[in-house]
Amino acid sequence: TQLLEQSPQFLSIQEGENLTVYCNSSSVFSSLQWYRQEPGEGPVLLVTVVTGGEVKKLKRLTFQFGDARKDSSLHITAAQPGDTGLYLCAGEEMSSNYKLTFGKGTLLTVNP
C-alpha cells in the first residue's frame, strides 16, 4: 500500500501570508491530485498533475509535481480566510486500477 505523507498537519496563519504544504511518498504515481475539503462537505478537486516537474497555477495557488513523480507541493500566495480548509493530496496508480490513495491532509486556518 502506497503511503502519502502530508506536512504540516496543521497550519494557522494570518491573512496575506504565503504558505507551502507538502505531499511526499516513496512510491511513484501516474498522477497526483489536490483536493480541498470544507467542514461538513466532501473533498473537491482543485488540480491534477501528471508529468514529472509539472507546475500548474490556479489563481493564487501553485501546484508542483516532483521530477520523480513521488512528491508534490502546494503554495498559496497572499492567503485569504476563504482558503481555510483541509487540503488533501491523492496519488493515482495505474497498477491499482486507478484508485486513489489519500494523505491525511493539512488543516489550514487563515485568520483575518
Place this chain on the structure above:
Amino acid sequence: DAGVIQSPRHEVTEMGQEVTLRCKPISGHNSLFWYRQTMMRGLELLIYFNNNVPIDDSGMPEDRFSAKMPNASFSTLKIQPSEPRDSAVYFCASRPGLGTQYFGPGTRLLVL
C-alpha cells in the same frame, strides 16, 4: 446538475444495530467509490464499483461491512452489527470513466 446524493446525512445508532448508508451517483458516471474518513486514519477507500460490478473491496474492514450496487443509480453500504469504532464520516464518490471523482456530502455516523 444534482451532485452525488447521500442519505442519511447524520446517523446515530447503538452498538449492535444495523446501519445502511445510501448513495445516488451522478447520472452517467460508471464508477462509484465508498470512503471512510476519520481523524486517525484520514480518508480510506473501502470499495469501488465499475459498471455496477465490485472491482476492489480490499479496503472493507471486515465481514461486518458489505456494499451493493444493484443498478447504475444506487448503491448501499451496510454495517451489521455496528460497533463504536465504526464511527466516522462515510463518503460516496462517482466518476465518469477515468475522469474527476465527485464526492457526496458524506454521512456522519456515530455508534454509541
